[in-house]
Amino acid sequence: MSDPAEQEFIDLGDMDADAFNEYAAEQGWSDGFPLIPPTEDKVARFVETCRGDNEPFPAMSPRQVLPTLPAIAANAVMAGCRAEYFPVVVAAVRAVLNPDYNLHGTLATTHPCAPMLMVNGPIRQELGINCGSNCFGQGKRANATIGRALQLTLLNVGGAKPGTMDRSTQGSPAKYTFCFGENEEDSPWAPYHVRRGFDASDNVITALPAEPPHNINDHGSTTGLGILQTVAGTISQTGANVIYGKAPYLIAFGPEHAATLKRDGWDVEAVQEKLYNLATVHVSRVSEDNRHNYDEREQFPVNDLYYLTRSPADIQIAVAGGPGKHSAYIPTFGMTEACSVRLPAR
Amino acid sequence: MRIINPSFALQPQLAAANRSDDRAPVDWSKDPIAIISNSKANAQALLEGLKGLMGDFRPTDNIDYLYKNSAARPAPPELIDQVAKNYRGAILALAD
Numbered sequence: 001m002s003d004p005a006e007q008e009f010i011d012l013g014d015m016d017a018d019a020f021n022e023y024a025a026e027q028g029w030s031d032g033f034p035l036i037p038p039t040e041d042k043v044a045r046f047v048e049t050c051r052g053d054n055e056p057f058p059a060m061s062p063r064q065v066l067p068t069l070p071a072i073a074a075n076a077v078m079a080g081c082r083a084e085y086f087p088v089v090v091a092a093v094r095a096v097l098n099p100d101y102n103l104h105g106t107l108a109t110t111h112p113c114a115p116m117l118m119v120n121g122p123i124r125q126e127l128g129i130n131c132g133s134n135c136f137g138q139g140k141r142a143n144a145t146i147g148r149a150l151q152l153t154l155l156n157v158g159g160a161k162p163g164t165m166d167r168s169t170q171g172s173p174a175k176y177t178f179c180f181g182e183n184e185e186d187s188p189w190a191p192y193h194v195r196r197g198f199d200a201s202d203n204v205i206t207a208l209p210a211e212p213p214h215n216i217n218d219h220g221s222t223t224g225l226g227i228l229q230t231v232a233g234t235i236s237q238t239g240a241n242v243i244y245g246k247a248p249y250l251i252a253f254g255p256e257h258a259a260t261l262k263r264d265g266w267d268v269e270a271v272q273e274k275l276y277n278l279a280t281v282h283v284s285r286v287s288e289d290n291r292h293n294y295d296e297r298e299q300f301p302v303n304d305l306y307y308l309t310r311s312p313a314d315i316q317i318a319v320a321g322g323p324g325k326h327s328a329y330i331p332t333f334g335m336t337e338a339c340s341v342r343l344p345a346r
Numbered sequence: 347m348r349i350i351n352p353s354f355a356l357q358p359q360l361a362a363a364n365r366s367d368d369r370a371p372v373d374w375s376k377d378p379i380a381i382i383s384n385s386k387a388n389a390q391a392l393l394e395g396l397k398g399l400m401g402d403f404r405p406t407d408n409i410d411y412l413y414k415n416s417a418a419r420p421a422p423p424e425l426i427d428q429v430a431k432n433y434r435g436a437i438l439a440l441a442d
Contacts, residue, residue: 008354012347020347029352043350061420065355074350104420110440156352167440293387335418 008070009040029078029156031148031176038074046073046086053090053344058097061104063159067093072153079149085127085142088205089149091341092117092179095207096150100337106209107160110167111241113333114174115154116210116250117147118318120193121203123343124181131181133322136213147177174212180320186255187319188262195268196340203343208250208316209336211240213328218257224264227257227327228271232278234329235308238285241334242308245299248338249309250316250330251275257327258319272312280305369434377434378408382425384417389439396437 015023020037024030036042047069057067069090076089096103096115106113119129130140138144160166168175184191193204218230231251235242242249251271253261261271283291283304291301299306309315316338320328372379381397383389390411397409412429414421429436 006354008351010349010351012349015347020349027353037347038349038352040348040350059358060355063355064358066358067355070350071352071354074352074354078352102419105416105418108420109418152352157355159353333418335416 008068012037024078028161029152031151031155033148033176035078036080038077042077043070043073045083046076046081049083049086050090050344053087055094057093060093060097060154060158061160062108062165063157065157065159067153067157071157072149075152075156076145076149079152080141080145081149082127082141082145085146085149087343087346088119088123088127088146088203089153091205091343092146092150092207093153095205095339095341096154098207098337098339098341101207101209101339102333102336103154103158105335106333107154107158108165108167109333110169111333112168112170112172112175113209113211113241114172114178115147115150116174116208116330117150117179118192118206118208118250118320119146119179119181119203120184120191120198120206121343122201123203124184129179129181131183131320132186133324135180135183135320135322136178136328143179143181144177147179150179151175151177172212174210178210178212182318183255183320183322186258188258189268189317189319192316192318193340198340198342204340205343206338206340208248208330208338209333210250211331213252213330216327216329217325218327219325222260224261224266225274227260228266228274228278231327231329232275235275235279235331236281238281238290240331242331243281243286243299243306244294244297244334245307245309246297247309247332247334247336248314248316249332250318250338252318252320252328252330254321254324254327255319256323256325268317269312271317272315275315276307276309276312280307282306372435374435375404376408378410378432379435379437380410380412380429380433381437381439382421382429383411383413383439385413385415386417386440389413392439393437396439 127142129142216234381393
């Protein structure tokens with residue numbers, strides 16, 4: 001076997017799946033879970049689903065190389081995707097390659113962020129992407145493998161090897177996969193992608209470098225205001241990167257919390273405005289050293305409060321999950337933007 | 347079994363064109379070098395301390411301190427150009 005670094009095709013002889021997994025681990029291609037061999041015919045079937053998608057990819061950090069569709073497809077095959085998932089994977093790659101996403105910073109950082117992928121549009125149902133109960137958890141092939149395919153692409157094409165170019169101090173479980181759909185059907189508001197200017201019938205993937213979801217438990221509040229107070233309390237912490245106040249974060253309301261908000265007259269803009277003003281950190285909770293640290297980064301308190309985003313519009317609002325009195329706060333890396341890409345029409 | 351290499355990628359033309367370098371290897375005992383901070387707290391102290399230690403075995407008047415403005419962003423192209431034009435080597439501090 002020759003050095004595979006520079007060649008597109010690799011002949012592995014009579015190697016079986018077990019031996020392939022040992023070989024792939026030796027090459028540094030694995031995330032630790034077993035991989036499906038990316039045989040030439042399987043990869044070709046995946047690439048076929050993107051026929052006509054000729055838009056070139058920009059260079060991918062940290063290797064600063066140009067991805068090819070077959071190499072991305074090889075990672076999607078290894079991740080366990082079905083071929084019909086591949087256009088979503090390609091859109092996810094394009095989303096994280098948007099300069100506003102800050103891929104290099106998010107891969108090389110010591111922070112534990114991973115690319116969160118949220119899917120909107122009819123393709124959620126067509127591919128079986130979980131938007132309801134346990135949507136951040138295990139159980140659905142599309143969620144598990146689309147997020148994993150992007151991670152493997154960043155590992156193998158991008159070169160974000162843990163401990164070398166991926167310098168995350170502790171990492172997070174979200175680095176295996178982090179993909180879900182918005183529960184548009186149970187949302188009382190317009191879908192997230194429609195609020196961003198897309199048509200309801202568009203299929204859109206949104207990427208945000210993020211920590212895993214932090215649960216917001218509120219079984220007690222019976223009003224929208226009460227729920228927002230609990231949400232704000234969960235966000236108002238000193239140790240997340242949002243304390244620098246330079247980036248969006250996402251609140252994924254559970255449908256029951258969202259329904260209560262809607263019943264009490266809260267639209268999305270009002271929720272954003274309320275959280276912007278309520279989810280703050282008082283200077284008394286911040287160490288003196290960190291106050292100097294934030295000053296140097298031009299994050300100054302206003303009336304003794306640190307605001308956690310640049311504006312109310314930075315607060316991304318979506319609805320996800322099933323029955324229950326839970327929502328989720330998804331903090332981001334900071335120095336980033338939510339990047340949305342529409343899938344090509346089929 | 348014949349597979350597609352999941353690490354395969356194309357080299358950007360510019361990078362490929364610049365890859366050949368027939369200059370002599372860096373002489374760390376005398377060549378001009380940049381010490382570069384990622385702008386996190388402690389990075390400057392670490393680099394200046396390193397520069398002081400290097401004074402035991404080499405001149406330090408051609409060791410320059412540079413920094414990027416944000417630890418969360420890649421070094422801007424102008425900074426990389428500056429390092430490439432003026433220095434033979436660089437030491438980076440990713441000091442947290």
